Amino acid sequence: MTTEHQATSTSERELVLTRIINAPREKVFRAWTEPELLKQWFAPLPWTTPVAETDVRPGGSSLIVMRGPDGNEFPSRGVYLEVVENERLVFTDAYTQAWEPSEKPFMTVILTFEDVGGKTNYTARARHWTVANREAHEKMGFHQGWSQCAEQLAELVSKL
Amino acid sequence: MTTEHQATSTSERELVLTRIINAPREKVFRAWTEPELLKQWFAPLPWTTPVAETDVRPGGSSLIVMRGPDGNEFPSRGVYLEVVENERLVFTDAYTQAWEPSEKPFMTVILTFEDVGGKTNYTARARHWTVANREAHEKMGFHQGWSQCAEQLAELVSKL
Numbered sequence A, B: 001m002t003t004e005h006q007a008t009s010t011s012e013r014e015l016v017l018t019r020i021i022n023a024p025r026e027k028v029f030r031a032w033t034e035p036e037l038l039k040q041w042f043a044p045l046p047w048t049t050p051v052a053e054t055d056v057r058p059g060g061s062s063l064i065v066m067r068g069p070d071g072n073e074f075p076s077r078g079v080y081l082e083v084v085e086n087e088r089l090v091f092t093d094a095y096t097q098a099w100e101p102s103e104k105p106f107m108t109v110i111l112t113f114e115d116v117g118g119k120t121n122y123t124a125r126a127r128h129w130t131v132a133n134r135e136a137h138e139k140m141g142f143h144q145g146w147s148q149c150a151e152q153l154a155e156l157v158s159k160l
Helices: A025-033 A035-041 A131-139 A142-157 B025-033 B035-041 B131-139 B142-157
Strands: A014-021 A048-054 A061-067 A073-084 A088-092 A095-097 A107-116 A119-128 B014-021 B048-054 B061-067 B073-084 B088-092 B095-097 B107-116 B119-128
Touching: A014 A131, A014 A142, A025 A035, A025 A088, A025 A107, A025 A119, A025 A142, A035 A048, A035 A142, A119 A131, A119 A142, A131 A142, B014 B131, B014 B142, B025 B035, B025 B088, B025 B107, B025 B119, B025 B142, B035 B048, B035 B142, B119 B131, B119 B142, B131 B142
Parallel strands: A073 A095, B073 B095
Antiparallel strands: A014 A119, A048 A061, A061 A073, A073 A088, A088 A107, A107 A119, B014 B119, B048 B061, B061 B073, B073 B088, B088 B107, B107 B119
C-alpha cells in the first residue's frame, strides 16, 4: 500500500506569460542577466530597480531591489537553479543563497528564449508551491505587471 | 527605507549530524548515490528501502520508497541541487523533478564528505524553511533516526 496523497498538478500552480520579442534571443538573455540592463526594465514604471546583482550560474545568487513611487524599497533575493546561455534561465526565491532556505518560498521562475527566425519567443513561467500562492500572485497583478515589464524589456532590447 | 523583515537565521532552522566513518569518502559517496547500496542502509531498521532511483546531477531526480514494518510504503521524491563527486551532495524535496514545485517543501539536505587521513568526516545538514518544520523533524526523531542510519551506512561501507 502506498500512502502518497493526491497532488495538485503543476499547471494549477503556474502562471505563464508568452510574447514574441522583435530581437535575437541573445539580447533578451542579456537583458535578464546583465545588471545594468536589468535595472532599465525590470520594475513596472513608475516603479524602478535601483539595485540588481546577478551571479548567473547554478547556485549563484541574485539580489534585486525594486523602489515604489513613494520611495519604499523591496529587496528580493534568489538563487539560479539552471542556466543555459541564451536559451533558458531558472531561479527561485526559495533560497537566499546556496543553499539557505528563505523565510517563505513563493515561486520558481522558468524563462525560455526560443529563436524564431531572429526574433525571440519569450516564455516566463512562475510556478508556485501552493494554489493559494498562485492565486495571490494573480491578484497582485501578475498578468498586467509581467506584460508591462515584457513591453519595457522589448523596448530596451530593440535599442541594443 | 527598506522593508525587508527580520528573518530567522538558517541555524535556527537546521539539524546537523556529524560522524567519523572508518572508510574513504569515495565509498560513503557511493553508498549515497548508487541505488543498490542506498537500499541497504537508508531506512532505520526494521524499516526497509525497497525502491531507490538516483539521477545524480544538478536538476536530476531521486525517488526513495521506505517501507514500514506494517508494510506501508512512503515514497519521497527530490531533486539534486549540487553534486561534487565524493565531496558534497545537496538535494531537496521542494521539487519532485526539475523544476516542478512539490506540494510541501520541507527540507534541503547538504551532505559533506571530508577526507581525514583515509577516513570520512561525514556531515549531514537538514535545513528547513520554517522553525516549526525543524522542530517537527526533531520530534519525528531526527537525531536518533539519522544516527542509526549513519551506523548502518558505516557498517555497509566497511564491507565494500
